[in-house]
Each structure stands twice: as C-alpha cells, then as structure tokens.
Amino acid sequence: MTEADLIAACVRGEHRAQRQLYDQLAGLMLTVCRRYLRRREDAEEALLLGFAKMFRALPTYRFEGSFEGWVRRIMVNEALMQLRQREMMTVSFEDFAQPENLATTAATADTQLQAEDLLDLLASLPAGYRTVFNLYALEGYGHQEIAELLGISEGTSKSQLSKARALLQRRLQLSALASN
Numbered sequence: 039m040t041e042a043d044l045i046a047a048c049v050r051g052e053h054r055a056q057r058q059l060y061d062q063l064a065g066l067m068l069t070v071c072r073r074y075l076r077r078r079e080d081a082e083e084a085l086l087l088g089f090a091k092m093f094r095a096l097p098t099y100r101f102e103g104s105f106e107g108w109v110r111r112i113m114v115n116e117a118l119m120q121l122r123q124r125e126m127m128t129v130s131f132e133d134f135a136q137p138e139n140l141a142t143t144a145a146t147a148d149t150q151l152q153a154e155d156l157l158d159l160l161a162s163l164p165a166g167y168r169t170v171f172n173l174y175a176l177e178g179y180g181h182q183e184i185a186e187l188l189g190i191s192e193g194t195s196k197s198q199l200s201k202a203r204a205l206l207q208r209r210l211q212l213s214a215l216a217s218n
Contacts, residue, residue, distance in 0.1 A: 041105055049097050060089060063106070067113045069157070073172045074117035076161045080124055081117070088116035114177060118187065121165060159209060167202035174199050 039047070039055075047055030067088065071081035092112045099108060160168055169188065173179040174195070179187070181195040188195070 042101065045096060045099060045105065048093065056093065063109055064089075066106070067109065070110055070113045071117045071120075072157055073160055073176060074114070074121050074169060075124070080120055084117045084120040085113065087120075088113040091116060110177070114173070118169065121169060159206060159213075162209070163202055163205060167198050167205065170195050170198040171202035171206070 039058075044055055044059055048059055064085065068081060068085050071084040071088070072078065075081040075084060088109075092109055095112070099105065160172070163171065170184055173184045173187070174181070181192045181199075184190075184195040185192045190198075
C-alpha cells in the first residue's frame, strides 16, 4: 500500500489503516515530543493528542511536501501547547550567573552520546532554552518563525539559542571529564 493509499484509507475511517499509520510514525513522533517535554508521560500525552489532531486534519492534507514533515509540525505544535500548560517558558539568567554553566572551549566532535543520553541532556535545559534549541537546531525553524510561534522577539530567540548551546557545550564537557 502506498502512502497515498494509506492516507486515503485513513480518511475513509478504516481502522486497520489508521493503526498502520500510527505504528509507522509513533516512535519517531514520540521522540519529537520528548525533545520538548521533560516527562515521558507528558510526551506520550502530546503524541496521542497530536495523532488525534492529525487524523481529524487528514482530509485537508494536500500531498505537498513530506507527509512525515506535515505530521511532525502537528506534533511540534501539540508538544508546544503541552509545554505552555506544564512549564514556564522563561529565560533563566540564574543558570548563567554560575561560571560552571558557561562554555569555555569549543565543542569537539569526539564526544560520543547515545540517543537517550542526548534526550536527557536536552530535557535538562530550562524550558525556554530547550524549546528554542529544538525548533532551531532539530526542526529547522528560523528565528523569525520561532519568535512568531512562541510569541517572543527574534532577539530573544537568538539569545536563548546561544545560551542553550553554551549550556549544552558546558554540560558535555563536564560529562566528558567525568567519564575520563
């Protein structure tokens, strides 16, 4: 069954096709939701709500661009809605008042991380830093789009990205030192 056939079957309400589509995308989309939400339970809730929205919106899908990208955008938006409800998305300047949280050297490519370790590291960031970092570095949004999506200024988006990178870099360095 092609992707277009599967989508058409889902639009017709065929439960087997809906299950197949869910099974194909759930793992990847859960990872997307987990990038934004600290707790797995919150990410799972965002995933389920996102799929419900996706299935309701499926008749409007125009087959322009990647279907996976279309679903990803729905999941990101749902995760952001959950994030707004559950966590304060503010800049925490206190994190950078501590010298140990500031990056001091350039990042190296020899740091080996498992996917789960990276998710944990991202989850440890303050909500605002984590959200901007994910949208920019992982989802490919520009600062203007991020600003509009989050209701912040473009400068705030750039600042939070810079601070998120610095904090991640410092934590990676500390992790590398601890493992040596």
